[in-house]
Amino acid sequence: MEHVNPRVAYGETLVELGRENKNIVVLDADLGGSTMGKLFELAYPERHFEAGIAEANMTSMAAGLATTGKIPFVNSFAVFSAGRAFDQIRQTICIGGLNVKIVGSSAGLSDFGDGATHQSVEDIAIMRAIPNMTVICPADANETTAATKAIVEYNGPVYLRINRHDTENITPSPTTKPFTIGEPTLMREGSEIAVFATGITVALALKAAAQLEGQVSVRVINVSTIKPLDSNKITKLSEGCKAIVCAEEHSIIGGLGSAIAETMRANPKPMAFVGIEDTFGVSAHNYEELLEHFGITAEKIAEAILKVGISLAR
Amino acid sequence: MELEKKARALRKNVVMSIGVGNAGHLGGSFSAAEIVAALYFYKMKHDPKNPTKPDRDRFLLSKGHVAILQYSALAEAGYFDISELPRTKSIGSKLQGHPDARKVAGIEACTGSLGQGLSIGLGMALGLRLDGYDSKVYVLIGDGELAEGQIWEAAMAASAYKANKLVAIVDRNNVQAQGKTAERFPIDNIAEKWTAFGWRVLEIDGHNITEITNALDASDNSEQPTVIIANTVKGKGLDYAENHPAGYHNMPLTQEQFDQAMELFSTGGDV
Numbered sequence: 001m002e003h004v005n006p007r008v009a010y011g012e013t014l015v016e017l018g019r020e021n022k023n024i025v026v027l028d029a030d031l032g033g034s035t036m037g038k039l040f041e042l043a044y045p046e047r048h049f050e051a052g053i054a055e056a057n058m059t060s061m062a063a064g065l066a067t068t069g070k071i072p073f074v075n076s077f078a079v080f081s082a083g084r085a086f087d088q089i090r091q092t093i094c095i096g097g098l099n100v101k102i103v104g105s106s107a108g109l110s111d112f113g114d115g116a117t118h119q120s121v122e123d124i125a126i127m128r129a130i131p132n133m134t135v136i137c138p139a140d141a142n143e144t145t146a147a148t149k150a151i152v153e154y155n156g157p158v159y160l161r162i163n164r165h166d167t168e169n170i171t172p173s174p175t176t177k178p179f180t181i182g183e184p185t186l187m188r189e190g191s192e193i194a195v196f197a198t199g200i201t202v203a204l205a206l207k208a209a210a211q212l213e214g215q216v217s218v219r220v221i222n223v224s225t226i227k228p229l230d231s232n233k234i235t236k237l238s239e240g241c242k243a244i245v246c247a248e249e250h251s252i253i254g255g256l257g258s259a260i261a262e263t264m265r266a267n268p269k270p271m272a273f274v275g276i277e278d279t280f281g282v283s284a285h286n287y288e289e290l291l292e293h294f295g296i297t298a299e300k301i302a303e304a305i306l307k308v309g310i311s312l313a314r
Numbered sequence: 315m316e317l318e319k320k321a322r323a324l325r326k327n328v329v330m331s332i333g334v335g336n337a338g339h340l341g342g343s344f345s346a347a348e349i350v351a352a353l354y355f356y357k358m359k360h361d362p363k364n365p366t367k368p369d370r371d372r373f374l375l376s377k378g379h380v381a382i383l384q385y386s387a388l389a390e391a392g393y394f395d396i397s398e399l400p401r402t403k404s405i406g407s408k409l410q411g412h413p414d415a416r417k418v419a420g421i422e423a424c425t426g427s428l429g430q431g432l433s434i435g436l437g438m439a440l441g442l443r444l445d446g447y448d449s450k451v452y453v454l455i456g457d458g459e460l461a462e463g464q465i466w467e468a469a470m471a472a473s474a475y476k477a478n479k480l481v482a483i484v485d486r487n488n489v490q491a492q493g494k495t496a497e498r499f500p501i502d503n504i505a506e507k508w509t510a511f512g513w514r515v516l517e518i519d520g521h522n523i524t525e526i527t528n529a530l531d532a533s534d535n536s537e538q539p540t541v542i543i544a545n546t547v548k549g550k551g552l553d554y555a556e557n558h559p560a561g562y563h564n565m566p567l568t569q570e571q572f573d574q575a576m577e578l579f580s581t582g583g584d585v
């Protein structure tokens with residue numbers, strides 16, 4: 001079944017996978033109604049653990065469950081699952097290489113009303129910095145479904161970043177295209193500027209590329225696996241383009257842009273970043289106005305493309 | 315008695331692991347030597363030849379800084395050769411400063427960031443219960459470590475889940491890294507705290523083998539998780555360690571101290 005909401009896609013996929021795979025267990029810290037862990041709880045109550053509002057204990061418990069052969073999915077808002085339980089993730093799960101899936105739900109600015117305390121602008125940076133960790137940020141509901149399936153097949157720690165809101169499905173149906181961890185996807189051909197995007201900014205980058213048609217030839221790449229990121233693949237995907245734009249719903253410090261820059265350090269190209277400029281989020285009445293406030297829009301990506309293009313023409 | 319000999323052998327192995335000139339956690343190892351000896355050589359269902367047997371009991375060293383005590387027990391039990399102990403903390407040795415489950419057979423999880431072992435043990439107990447095993451999970455916690463809030467999250471959760479196969483053992487040696495807990499950061503009414511969190515509480519002399527084995531056996535039959543508060547002496551077995559203000563917490567041994575200690579614990583001197 002296809003969804004447009006990534007967290008519903010995630011929750012339903014876990015239920016589907018849990019039917020066959022009895023090792024899947026799910027943990028929530030009183031946010032199951034938001035993370036959609038509640039769907040798994042309804043289907044398999046004995047394999048769902050309500051950890052109470054205690055993320056640190058929940059995350060270490062997941063580590064213990066993994067040592068007994070279970071595949072725990074640890075759900076919370078991204079600020080908490082990546083931030084509050086950082087040490088638990090680092091010490092036991094990542095040093096131990098344990099098969100725990102950390103799910104950062106309502107990620108980025110997508111919890112628009114709750115403000116800085118609940119909006120994750122640095123979760124990719126902190127998860128990406130931990131050795132052994134895989135970091136995945138799907139572009140839409142389809143890719144969330146496909147990624148959820150893929151990470152169950154992969155034995156090791158994973159951070160899965162999930163948006164709260166309905167998204168337009170721009171990636172193929174998960175039944176037609178399985179997700180391959182570590183594989184960036186070319187979404188649109190173009191010859192002058194390469195845009196690397198992740199999460200909701202992939203759709204925005206495609207819009208920007210369409211807006212600029214006839215003016216600049218823009219290539220768009222969906223980097224849904226932010227770590228591991230293969231330097232050769234990124235170099236190849238930017239081949240022929242004279243500059244790079246990176247777009248993400250995350251701080252420009254330590255996120256996708258930084259990751260791309262790191263992989264291209266041996267063959268650098270001019271770069272521009274579209275993201276949140278080293279600041280916390282703020283409350284808003286709706287998601288769109290908040291994205292606009294922080295410049296996470298197709299227009300801003302188009303501007304960045306033109307700017308980096310013009311600076312080169314000079 | 316056999317277990318007293320084992321505890322002496324563990325102390326000797328600990329001294330061997332520390333060696334001469336390099337700092338090592340002698341004090342916190344010695345306070346728990348009898349407890350760990352009783353677990354590995356009396357109570358736990360485990361097999362050094364098949365260390366990942368699914369129905370084994372688990373031991374977690376939440377106070378991971380005394381990794382050398384667990385290494386000493388594992389080597390004594392035959393998980394690896396005792397001759398590896400002096401290589402502890404050398405670059406390239408599998409015997410890291412804190413237990414690393416990926417490197418050493420018999421280590422169940424990477425611990426040492428204090429306060430997390432009980433939660434990990436709870437997760438293990440829940441996973442084992444899902445699979446229908448009656449294995450027990452023992453977690454050794456330091457008393458200074460009780461300041462970590464996550465322990466109390468785990469304590470609450472364990473009683474909520476009725477994790478009756480989970481046993482916490484508090485090494486109540488009254489000394490933390492910077493000095494006496496009573497002076498640095500008092501942690502009082504420990505039994506009352508655990509009782510309030512829904513645990514069955516047993517309090518013992520943590521150097522008395524009979525009291526330890528009785529308490530471990532008593533933990534087999536419980537509706538609730540069990541905590542054993544073991545009153546111990548940090549550095550137990552060496553006068554200068556017992557009388558040291560921080561109980562010989564992460565201290566080096568001189569050649570003379572090393573030789574004397576090796577001699578003492580080899581010949582079965584009075585401890």
